[in-house]
Amino acid sequence: MNLNLTGTESIQTNPSRLWESVIDPAVLQRSIPGCISMDELAPGEYTITLELKVAAVGGNFEGSVKLSEMNPPNSCLINVSGNGTLGIGKGTARVTITANEDDTARITYEADGEVSGLVAGVGQRVLMGVAKHLVRQFFTALKKEFEAN
């Protein structure tokens, strides 16, 4: 099944620092819900291990994350693909960072994903809600990174 997510968030920092954060594996590992590890293979290329629970099923997910079309500090394209006990997933997200008038940074994302396997079959009714919830968790955690600083 297909998952499409779009949204905008404002974060208490400037675009450059936000850019640095979203390409920093350590920050991402702390912010991505269920992220157990994130290792940099090459600049902009990572392997990631997640542990997630959706509806009645839970499990791990191992995949690769690749950043391309890098235009610091304004935009990039993120490709994710992988599989695990929960199923198979792949997707792309276009991320754009701009400055707000109030000196905060605005991040806009347009994600387009496809999942199959157990999670698609069992979790179809809740998958969209879970995806939105995970994105919200991600940004809540990301915002805390800047509040802490």
Added chain:
Amino acid sequence: MAAKKYKFISQPRHPTENRRFVAGRGNFVADIDRPDMLHVAPLSSHYPAAIINNIDISEAMMMDGVIDVITGAEIGAAIQPLMNGLDTPKVQRFPLAVNRVRYAGEWVCAVVAETRAIAEDALEKIIIDATPQPFVLDAEEALLPSSPPVHPKHGSNILLDRKFVWGTVGEDFVNAEHNLSFSVIWGRNSTVPIETFGVVAEWNGWDNILDVWASVQMPKYSDQIARCLNLPGNAVRVHYDVDVGGSYGVKRGIKHATLIGYIARKLGRPIRFIEDRLENMRAGDAHGPERKFNVEVAFDSDGSVRSMKMRALDNAGAYAGRAPFQLGKPISAIVGPYQINSVSYHAISVTSNKTVQEAVRGFGQAPTNYAIETAMDRVASFLKMDRLALRQRNLIRSDQFPYLIPSGSTYDSGDYHAVIEKVLTAAEYPTLLANRNHLRDEGMMAGIGIAACLEPSGGNSSFEPLLNESNKTSTWMESCQINIDGLGHLTARIHTTSSGQGHETLVSTVLGEVLEIDPSSIRITRPNSLESLPGNSPVGSRMAIMLGGAAARSAEKLKAKLIKIAAHSLGIDAEKLTYAGGNVLAPDGRKHTWQDAVELAHRQFHNLPEGMDPGLAAFDIMQVPTGNALPVDGKVHMYPCYSFEFHLVLLAFDPVIGRPEIHSYTVGHDCGTVINPAIVSGMTYGGIAHGIGAALLEEFAYDPNGQLMTQSFLDYLMPSSHEVPPIQIVKHCTPSPHTVFGQKGSGESGYLGSPAAISSAINDAVSALDIRFEKLPIRMSAISDAIANKSA
């Protein structure tokens, strides 16, 4: 023929099995606990089609409590493929996918661990490297030469493609005044037993024997396991005293048993595998027929249906299973209860990248009945004739039995018109019509559904040689063994598993009737396969006929011996004696009691007639009545008995919401002599509830990526007490001439006609809008969408 009066048969008696089940003292597979038992969890494929490049089990194997991981490559090299009833040797199936996966959910490997929880955790550590392959889901697409073959070595997706012409079809179509054609689709659904499939296996290397306890309903189970595992037949001992928590056809369990048997033998420890619901729904034996019908009928202006052409295209899923044969059983009742002079039948079964289809209640008969009944409604609609009158015109009359149908089966007996009259009276048909019209006046969509259909029963496998000419099987037997102990008490052995059909009640009732003793004094045992006489298991609505028959014949043999002993003892010719209440009476008033015979048979050999063996035991191995020939020229007589059912339903729904509510449900049922009324009524109620699910709710639906979207009870909807109304069962008895008491089968009753009746009612409800629903299930969303589209 009037129904005979019996002392125990047909009387309202509590089923024997009720005591232990009501008290929670059943013995189910999950109750089997063997010392040092290990547990198994299978890893499922996410892909509908892929080539397996590598399976990395190293991390899983290092986990505490993990004993072994079995891959498809290992088991594929160690055992024989599962039995395939068709002549398609290149469509091979193993318990685990070997090199290639063919449906999402297929088991790729199996973890063996100290607990099921550890096994499940270890699944997460296994890394499968697989390359996705093209796949096909739709049966019509699978037929095309361009479709990706599910089994490349087989070369195409066609498992079966047979055309039969029975009678003068071409001529009848030319001579008929009208013809019409339509297509309908029966969606893939199941029976969904509460208990999923489970099996425990234990290998004893010193005795060279594999013990198997399983929740199973599978013909020749021990033979199939032995053959797959390269063991002698007498090295597999299947225990028949395991209670089964529902099956209705699907508990086949052969891939599970061969997998678990293999592991038990390899590791030398008892192994248990009980499916969880997801394993059951997407890769167990859960899926039933998925069938598209193209039907043409030729008929006259007076409503006489002369001929029918039917094409049935069935989506078997990834392997052959039993699916193709489910196109075969309906051949034995291909004209339903109607006088249709000729039929052509094109049966096609194709593989697809969906879960394997297995046997489901009725073995393909319910979908076919749905197609036949839709034809009757369409003809009536075309001629603007009353649907009921059209059926009454075409029904076989009671004076026409035995009735030979074009495809070679002879219906034994029936009085269809009488059953329908009884139902119309019981349901107060004129009031029912008035109620429908009243509901319509109130703005509801209301409709009356009608379905008349047959339940072929007696479980003969003649469709196998009919569809596979290299199969020469005509034997289809059942057996019973009885023994009177030294204290005079009777014990009977039945030689199969039971999945809720009440075989203990059946056998004790029949033995009690013949021997004129209290059925509740009779002990029934269910030994293992090695201590059993041959049988074909409780499938095809056969046990009242076959096990009941074998029990009655055993009892008659024993009764004859009791009379012979008495005759010798009393010095009177056996012909002059009468048997009553277990005793033998002489014309002069002398009585030779049951206990007298026990004393002589067990302890006084010197007083037995010359040449008679001691003891009081008898057994019987019975061949299915009328099952004595292989097919000739595409025709064969199949089942000995044909039960009849007539459904009459009133339902209504709000045109905006579209949720059908059943206001009245009456079914007329004639299954000959009923052995136990409570069991037959229970089967009919359950069958109708199952049919309501098939008609309105239940479907194994796939998304375009080949993923099963309805694999949990969140998405696979079943009827509950909200959807199943009170059901009025109207009984009629036309005894069968082929069985000992006139009994026929009833194990599939209700389900065979209720989907057709509900479809008929919904189509009646929307007829004024010129809407036709041509696919089951008819979900409420489909109803409300169709009405909204018409209104727009």
